[in-house]
Amino acid sequence: MTAVPRRGLILTAGTLLAPALARAQPRSIRVINAYSAGGTADVVCRIICAALGARLGQNFVVENRPGAAGTVAAQAVARAPADGATLLYDATAHSVNPSLFGNRLPYDTRRDLLPVFLTMVTPNTLMSSNGFGPQTLPALIEFARSQPGGLDCATTGIGTAQHVSLELLNHMAGIRIAHIAYREMASARNDLIAGRVPLQFSNVPTTLPLLQAGQVRCLAHTGPAPVSVLAGVPGIAETLPGYETWEWNGLFAPAGTSATLIGELNAALNAVIREPATLDRLTGLGALTRPNSVEDFAAFREQQFAFFARMVQMANIRID
Numbered sequence: 314m315t316a317v318p319r320r321g322l323i324l325t326a327g328t329l330l331a332p333a334l335a336r337a338q339p340r341s342i343r344v345i346n347a348y349s350a351g352g353t354a355d356v357v358c359r360i361i362c363a364a365l366g367a368r369l370g371q372n373f374v375v376e377n378r379p380g381a382a383g384t385v386a387a388q389a390v391a392r393a394p395a396d397g398a399t400l401l402y403d404a405t406a407h408s409v410n411p412s413l414f415g416n417r418l419p420y421d422t423r424r425d426l427l428p429v430f431l432t433m434v435t436p437n438t439l440m441s442s443n444g445f446g447p448q449t450l451p452a453l454i455e456f457a458r459s460q461p462g463g464l465d466c467a468t469t470g471i472g473t474a475q476h477v478s479l480e481l482l483n484h485m486a487g488i489r490i491a492h493i494a495y496r497e498m499a500s501a502r503n504d505l506i507a508g509r510v511p512l513q514f515s516n517v518p519t520t521l522p523l524l525q526a527g528q529v530r531c532l533a534h535t536g537p538a539p540v541s542v543l544a545g546v547p548g549i550a551e552t553l554p555g556y557e558t559w560e561w562n563g564l565f566a567p568a569g570t571s572a573t574l575i576g577e578l579n580a581a582l583n584a585v586i587r588e589p590a591t592l593d594r595l596t597g598l599g600a601l602t603r604p605n606s607v608e609d610f611a612a613f614r615e616q617q618f619a620f621f622a623r624m625v626q627m628a629n630i631r632i633d
Contacts, residue, residue, distance in 0.1 A: 341371070341372045341374055342371060342372065342373050342374065342397065342398060342399070342400065343374050343376055343398060343399045343400070344358065344362055344373050344374065344375050344376065344400045344401075344402050344564070345376050345378050345386045345389055345390055345399065345400070345401055345402065346358050346375055346376065346377045346378065346379075346386065346402040347378065347379060347383035347384075347385070347386035347387060347401065347402065347403045347404065347406070347407075348377065348379050348383070348404060349377060349379045349497070350377045352498060352519075353404075353435070353516055353518040353519055353560070353562075353598075353600070354402065354403075354404045354562050355375070355377060356518065356598065357432060357433055357518075357562050357595065357598070357600050358375055358402040358432075358562065359375055360591060360594050360595060361432050361564075361582070361585060361586075361591070362375055362402075364585045364588060364590075364591045365581060365582060365585050368581055368584060368585055368588075369581055375402070382406045382409070382410055382413070382414075382470065382472065382473075382632075383403055383404065383406040383407060383410065384410060384414070384418060384419070386401060386402075386403070387401060387403060387407065387410075387420060387422070387426060388419050388420050390426065390565065390566075390567055391419075391420035391421075391425035391426055391567060391568070392420070392567075393567045394567070395566070395567045395568060395569030395570040395571075396570075397566070397570060397571070397574050399567065400429070400564055400565065400566055401426060401564070401565040401566070402432075402562065402563075402564055402565075403426075403562070403563060403565060404560060404561060404562045404563075405473070405474040405559075405560045405561055405617070406472070406473065406474075407422065407426075407563070407565075407614075408561075408614060408617035408618050408620075408621050409472050409473070409474070409477070409621045409625070410422065410472075411423075411618060411622075412618075412621055412622040412625040412626075413471075413472045413625055413630065413631075413632055414632065424568060425567065425568045426565040426566075426567070426568070427565060427566045427567070427568055427570060427575060428563065428565060428607060428610040428611045428614055429563070429564040429565055429566050429575050429578050429579055429582070429607065429610070430563060430564045430578065430579050430582040430583070430605065430607075430610060431561060431562075431563045431603075431605045431609070431610040431613055432562045432563055432564060432582070432586075432602070433561065433562050433595060433600040433601060433602055434559050434560065434561045434600075434601050434603075435516050435517045435518060435559065435560050435561075435599055435600050435601055436516070436517055436534040436535045436536030436540060436548075436558070436559060436560075437474060437475055437478045437514050437515065437516055437517075437534065437535040437558055437559070437560060438514070438515055438516065438517060438520040438531050438533070438534045438535070438543070438546070439478075439482075439512065439513075439514055439531070439532045439533045439534070439535075439549070440505060440512065440513045440514075440515060440520055440523070440524075440529045440530065440531050440532070441453075441505075441511055441512050441513075441529065441530045441531075441532055442505050442506065442507075442508040442510070442511050442512075442529060442530075443508075443527075443528070443529065443530060444508045445508070445511040445512070445530070447532075448530065448532070449532065450532050450533045450547065450549060450551075450552045451552055453512075453532060454486045454488055454552070457486070457488040457489070457490055458487070458488055461488070461489045462489050462490075462491055464490045464491065464511060464512065465490070465491045465492075465493045465510050465511065465512065466479050466490045466491065466492060466493065466510070466511075466512040466513060466514060467493045467494075467495055467501040467504060467505060467510045467512065467513040467514075468492065468493070468494060468495070468501070468513070468514050469494070469495055469496075469497065469498050469501060470494050470495070470496070471492075471494050471630060471631075471632055472625065472630050472632060474516075474558060474559070474560045475513075475514035475515060475516075476492060476494070476514075476630065477558060477621065477624045477625075477628070477630075478514045478535050478558045479492055479514055480492070480624060480627070480628035480630065481556060481558060481624060481628075482549065482553070482556070483628075484627060484628070485553045485555075485556055486552075486553060490512065493510055498515075498519060501513055501515075502515075502519075502523065505529060506523070506528045506529060513529075516560045516599075517534070517540060517542065517543065517598070517599030517600075518598040518599050518600055520543075520599075521542060521543075521598070521599055524543075531543060531546045532546075533546060533547050533548060533549045533551075533552070534546055534547075534548055534549070535548070535549055535556065535557060535558040535559070536548055536550075536557065536559070537550050537557050540599065541596075542596075542597070542599045543599070561613075561617070562600075563610060563614075564578070564582070566578075575607055576607060579605075579606060579607050579610075583604050583605070586602040586603075586604070587604075
């Protein structure tokens with residue numbers, strides 16, 4: 314990614330504030346999180362917001378407002394005043410929803426929600442229950458070919474990055490593993506551990522505790538390169554070249570928010586992800602960070618819009 318320019322921050326006696334933030338931001342800033350408490354997006358959001366608040370001397374209050382694949386929170390922020398008092402913390406569904414819902418969305422994603430900062434990316438993982446026979450991805454593919462539609466794979470919903478990961482695997486491997494959509498992660502995790510469902514796509518931060526406790530196996534991940542916290546776990550691309558999916562998290566502001574203010578938030582967040590304590594916590598979760606400008610994040614979002622539009626069309630994914 315392009316290098317992030319260094320921006321000066323003004324030090325005052327009691328706080329560290331960027332100029333536009335000092336003038337325009339209230340002391341307490343709401344960050345509306347589109348996902349439930351305790352999930353990956355919530356954990357990463359709270360790590361980032363705590364570090365950002367400490368750096369800027371302001372209180373970033375995380376408010377979880379899950380529902381309708383993230384659209385409840387996104388609508389609330391899209392309609393919020395563009396004064397820096399309300400921000401959106403969203404994730405991969407943000408880039409799926411325009412293709413999935415079309416003109417049923419109560420806002421225009423591109424027009425109404427402005428990229429601020431890409432906080433993290435993480436591959437997905439393909440987990441299996443401990444009692445499941447195939448223990449490698451090639452063995453799984455051969456097993457699936459022998460019984461089309463006879464295997465189930467859990468995800469946390471239709472149109473999620475995990476669902477897309479499964480459909481891309483089906484497409485590239487020429488197999489048909491059935492999709493079982495759960496409403497929330499805990500039920501899917503419990504059924505996987507108990508062997509009631511043999512496979513599940515998840516993300517790295519969710520997978521790690523289960524893997525470390527020996528409750529599941531991890532057959533593969535969806536990234537193009539080795540993942541340090543998944544030692545010995547191969548990428549699906551090693552078997553199916555070109556395969557790649559990601560989950561991501563990012564921060565957005567309502568349309569009309571000052572470009573100066575957004576730029577200074579971006580500069581502060583670039584500093585936050587370089588702080589050793591923050592970086593260590595995120596790395597330990599398997600949440601990968603990288604410096605990025607507002608323009609970088611905007612370009613990344615466009616790439617994700619295009620990728621998920623292709624996947625939704627390819628797999629004929631629909632929400633009735």
